[in-house]
Amino acid sequence: MPSDGTISYNDFRVAAHAFSQKWIEFNSHFFPNWSWITTTTTAHQVNDGYLSLENFVKVISSSPPIEEEEEEEEELTVYDHHPDDDVVDEAILVSSSDHHDHSCEMHHHRYEFHIVYSSSFRVPVLYFRAYDTDGQIMLMNEIEMDLSSDSLKLLMESKWTFITLEDHPQLNRPWYMLHPCATSEWMKLLLENDSSRDQNGAKLEHYLVSWLSVVGQVFKLKLPIEMLKDSPNPPLDKDFVISSSKS
DSSP states (O other): OOSSSOOOHHHHHHHHHHHHHHHHHHOTTSSOOOEEEEEEETTTTEEEEEEEEEEEEEEEEESSOOOGGGOOOOOEEEEOOOTTOSSOOOOEEEETTBTTOGGGOEEEEEEEEEEEEETTTTEEEEEEEEEOTTSOBOOHHHHGGGSOHHHHHHHHHSHHHHEEEEEOTTTOSEEEEEOOTTHHHHHHHHHHTOTTOBTTBSOHHHHHHHHHHHHGGGTTOOEEHHHHHTSSSOOSSTTSEEOOSOO
16 A cells, blocks of 8 residues: 555455444444445446445434423434345434334434545545435535534635535535545555554555544544554544443
């Protein structure tokens, strides 16, 4: 793997499969799993693909408000579909204590994230779409409400370079993306601190963990802490991990 922060497509595929397997191993069903989606490119007649995470749900509010004396801690469950299912359902966010009480329906935003390889920049790129509670695609001014404060500040300063609306290279439909123009620069810095580097460069399985530990902070997309323990590059934010220990 090159030492300039970039990655070849073949190495990206290897890193993507290693990443998805580690996610499945350590995720403990906290989030839906990252999975590799295979596509076929007409131009090259070869199997292509990308990593996909669907049904990432951000709870916004509940309605109507719960009276203080009746307030109880409720477990929220995200139901996601599996590729082998005959019927593909939208993600459903419900209270496990009462699956049929629509009076306490949660208002939420549902995200789809794709990690796609950019042949121009030779780095992964995060593409995303967001849907409101009614299943309508959200616009950028609505998505802004879900961004971290640092990301929102950056967006206001460089709206058309930080997040842009582009055609998804695999789906040929408009998706938002985090622009990858500086990715190789900060990835080079991260990988230079990789104590496990050998003559072939940093280990491939560390590449996407390090990459997502930075990119995922835009949406507070957390990594299982066990994946970070195995990576030489720690997260930049202590709140950016999923702890497997129970409080």
